[in-house]
Amino acid sequence: xETEMKVNKISDCxxxxxxxxxxxxxxxxxxxxxxxxxxxxxxGVFEQITNVACLPGIQKYALCMPDGHWxxxxxxxxxxxxxxxxxxxxxxxxxxxxxxxVRLITTHLTVDEVKPRIRELVNELFRSVPAxxxxxxxxxxxxxxxxxxxxxxxxxxxxxxYGLPHDRxxxxxxxxxxxxxxxxxxxxxxxxxxxxxxxxxxxxxxLEIQMVTIDNIYDEKAANVFGIxxxxxxxxxxxxxSRGFGHQVATDYLRVFDKAMKKYGMTVRDRELACAPFKxxxxxxxxxxxxxxxxxxxxxxxxxxxxxxxxxxxxxxxxVDNLGIELVYDVAHNIAKVEKYKINxxxxxxxxxxxxSTRSFGPGRKELPEIYRNVGQPVIVGGSMQTDSYLLAGxxxxxxxxxxxTMHGAGRTMSRSAAKKRVRGDKLLKAMxxxxxxxxxxxxxxxxxxxxxxxxxxxxxxxxxxKLGITKKVVKLKPIGNIKx
Amino acid sequence: MEEYIFLDDIATADVAxxxxxxxxxxxxxxxxxxxxxxxxxxxxxxxxxxxxxxLENSEVDGLxxxxxxxxxxxxxxxxxxxxxxxxxxxxDTNYQLDAEIRDEEINQSKHDLRCDVKAITFHLxxxxxxxxxxxxxxxxDI
Numbered sequence: 167x168e169t170e171m172k173v174n175k176i177s178d179c180x181x182x183x184x185x186x187x188x189x190x191x192x193x194x195x196x197x198x199x200x201x202x203x204x205x206x207x208x209x210g211v212f213e214q215i216t217n218v219a220c221l222p223g224i225q226k227y228a229l230c231m232p233d234g235h236w237x238x239x240x241x242x243x244x245x246x247x248x249x250x251x252x253x254x255x256x257x258x259x260x261x262x263x264x265x266x267x268v269r270l271i272t273t274h275l276t277v278d279e280v281k282p283r284i285r286e287l288v289n290e291l292f293r294s295v296p297a298x299x300x301x302x303x304x305x306x307x308x309x310x311x312x313x314x315x316x317x318x319x320x321x322x323x324x325x326x327x328y329g330l331p332h333d334r335x336x337x338x339x340x341x342x343x344x345x346x347x348x349x350x351x352x353x354x355x356x357x358x359x360x361x362x363x364x365x366x367x368x369x370x371x372x373l374e375i376q377m378v379t380i381d382n383i384y385d386e387k388a389a390n391v392f393g394i395x396x397x398x399x400x401x402x403x404x405x406x407x408s409r410g411f412g413h414q415v416a417t418d419y420l421r422v423f424d425k426a427m428k429k430y431g432m433t434v435r436d437r438e439l440a441c442a443p444f445k446x447x448x449x450x451x452x453x454x455x456x457x458x459x460x461x462x463x464x465x466x467x468x469x470x471x472x473x474x475x476x477x478x479x480x481x482x483x484x485x486v487d488n489l490g491i492e493l494v495y496d497v498a499h500n501i502a503k504v505e506k507y508k509i510n511x512x513x514x515x516x517x518x519x520x521x522x523s524t525r526s527f528g529p530g531r532k533e534l535p536e537i538y539r540n541v542g543q544p545v546i547v548g549g550s551m552q553t554d555s556y557l558l559a560g561x562x563x564x565x566x567x568x569x570x571x572t573m574h575g576a577g578r579t580m581s582r583s584a585a586k587k588r589v590r591g592d593k594l595l596k597a598m599x600x601x602x603x604x605x606x607x608x609x610x611x612x613x614x615x616x617x618x619x620x621x622x623x624x625x626x627x628x629x630x631x632x633k634l635g636i637t638k639k640v641v642k643l644k645p646i647g648n649i650k651x
Numbered sequence: 652m653e654e655y656i657f658l659d660d661i662a663t664a665d666v667a668x669x670x671x672x673x674x675x676x677x678x679x680x681x682x683x684x685x686x687x688x689x690x691x692x693x694x695x696x697x698x699x700x701x702x703x704x705x706l707e708n709s710e711v712d713g714l715x716x717x718x719x720x721x722x723x724x725x726x727x728x729x730x731x732x733x734x735x736x737x738x739x740x741x742x743d744t745n746y747q748l749d750a751e752i753r754d755e756e757i758n759q760s761k762h763d764l765r766c767d768v769k770a771i772t773f774h775l776x777x778x779x780x781x782x783x784x785x786x787x788x789x790x791x792d793i
Contacts, residue, residue, distance in 0.1 A: 236662050238662065238792065258772075262769045262792045299726075300726075300732075300758075300764065362727070369766050369767065369769075369793045370664075413723075413792075416770060417771070424773065436775075578663045579663070581659050582664075582793065583657045612766045615766060651767075
C-alpha cells in the first residue's frame with residue numbers, strides 16, 4: 167500500500183482514512199476493497215480521495231470503490247455527494263468524458279450460431295461503428311439537430327429511427343436528463359463533436375460480443391428478469407461516452423472554474439479539482455452544459471445500438487425482429503446527478519459525483535423501469551478485453567452506504583507505457599484468438615495498452631461489493647469478440 | 652533543444668509527460684510533439700497544409716494549457732494531426748503565442764494511429780525554469 171496515511175479497518179473490505187490525516191478534510195475518506203485490492207492501490211488513490219474529502223459541502227464520506235486507481239482530480243472509482251445548497255460542482259469529479267458509460271444488449275442467438283460467423287460479424291461491426299483516432303460517424307446532423315440531441319438524448323434517436331420506443335426505459339434517466347441547456351455549450355464543443363455521433367472512441371472503449379454459460383449465472387431469477395435465460399446466450403456490451411463534444415465541454419468549464427475559484431475565495435489541493443458553488447452562475451452553467459454532453463452520450467450509445475441491430479441483421483441475413491436485440495440497461499459512470507438520500511436521519515438533496523463509478527439503485531426505486539423494480543437496477547461492470555465482465559443488481563445497502571454507487575470496471579494497476587513494454591499488440595491479438603476471443607482494433611499499440619495484465623482481477627473487485635451487499639452478482643459474461651477503439 | 656519523456660509511475664490510466672526546452676518556444680514545441688506522439692507515430696505524418704493561430708494568457712502555465720487544449724480541439728474539429736511547429740512567444744502585459752503549424756488530415760489507413768487524447772488536465776500541471784531550461788509536467792486524459 168503506497169501511503170503513509172493511517173488507513174483503519176472498519177470491517178471486512180471497508181477502510182477509513184480519518185479526518186486528521188490531512189489538513190482541511192471535512193469528512194473521513196472510505197475505501198471499499200479486499201485486503202489484496204487495498205494493498206495494490208497506488209498512492210494516487212489515497213492522495214486524491216483525501217483531497218476530495220476537503221471539498222466544500224461534502225456529505226458523510228469521500229468514497230472510493232474497489233476498482234479505484236490514480237486519476238486526475240477525483241481518483242477513478244471516486245464518489246462524493248455535495249449539499250446542493252452549500253456544496254460545489256467540479257468537472258474534475260466527473261471527468262472529461264462526460265457520461266462515459268456501458269450498455270448491455272441481449273440477443274436470441276447462441277454461441278453455436280455466432281462462433282462460426284464471428285470474424286464476419288466483428289468485421290461488419292468494425293465497419294459500422296467507427297473507432298479510433300480521427301473516426302467520424304456516418305450520421306450527419308445539423309447544429310440545430312445536435313442541439314436537439316443535447317436536450318433529448320436517446321429520445322431524439324428513437325424519434326428519428328435509431329431505436330425502438332421501448333429502448334427508452336432501459337436507459338438510466340430514460341436516456342435524457344432534464345435541464346440540459348445548449349446555450350451553455352461553446353461553439354468549439356459543437357464543432358468538435360458534430361461529426362462523431364455513433365463512434366466508439368479510443369483508449370479503453372470497446373464493443374464486445376460476449377456469451378453466457380449456465381455455470382456463470384449466480385441469480386437465475388434476476389438474470390431472467392434482465393433478459394438472460396438461455397445456455398450459451400450471446401450478449402453485446404458497449405463502452406463509450408460523449409466523445410469530443412463532452413471533452414470540450416469539460417475543458418471549457420475547467421478553465422472557467424480555475425478562474426472563478428478566486429472570486430469565491432476557494433482553494434483546492436489539486437488544480438484539477440477546480441470547482442464552484444453548485445448554485446453559482448458558473449456552477450449552474452456547467453451543470454446545464456454537462457447535461458448536454460450526458461444526453462449526447464446516451465444518444466451516441468443509442469446510435470451504436472442501432473448499428474449493432476443493422477450489422478447483426480445483415481450478417482445473419484434475417485429481419486432484426488428475429489434476433490431479440492434488446493437493451494438490458496445503459497449506465498453512466500462519469501456524471502454528477504441530483505439525488506436524495508437519508509443523511510443524519512433526514513432526507514437531503516445532494517449532487518452525487520461519480521467518476522468511474524456506476525449508479526447502483528436498490529429494489530423499489532421509482533427511477534427504475536417497472537420490470538426491474540423488484541430485483542434492483544442492472545449494474546454493468548466491464549472487465550478488461552481478456553477477462554470476464556459482470557451483470558449485477560443494485561441493493562438497498564448501496565442506498566444507505568455509498569449514495570447508490572458501486573464500481574464501474576476492473577480498474578487499472580499498470581500504466582499504459584508499462585503495459586506496452588510488457589506486451590506487443592500483434593502478439594496479444596494472436597494470444598486472444600487462441601483463447602477464443604476474436605479482436606479487431608483501430609490501433610495495435612492501443613490494444614497492448616489495454617492488455618489484461620494492466621488491470622486488477624475483476625472477480626476480486628466484484629466479490630468485494632457482493633460480499634458487502636452493495637451489488638449482488640447476477641451473471642458473469644465471457645468475451646468471444648471485441649472491437650477495440 | 653526540444654525533449655520529452657513519458658513518466659511511467661504517474662496517473663495509471665492516463666499519460667504523464669515531462670517536456671523540456673532551452674526556450675519557451677522549444678518547451679511548447681516539445682509538449683505538442685509529445686501529445687501527438689501519444690496519438691500517432693509522428694514519423695508517419697507528412698505535414699502538407701499550414702495553419703496559424705494566436706493565443707494569449709496572463710500566465711505562462713495558462714498559455715501552455717491553452718496551447719495543448721487548442722491543438723487537441725483542432726485534432727477533432729479539423730481531423731488533423733500536427734507535425735511541424737514554428738512558434739513565437741512574447742511577453743508584454745500578457746504572454747502571447749503566435750504559432751504556425753503544419754498538419755495532415757487524419758487517414759486511418761495511412762497513419763500509424765495510437766490512443767486518442769481527450770484533454771489536457773490540470774492534475775500535477777506545472778511549468779518552471781531550472782538550470783536555464785524550461786520544464787513542464789502535464790497529464791493527458793486518455
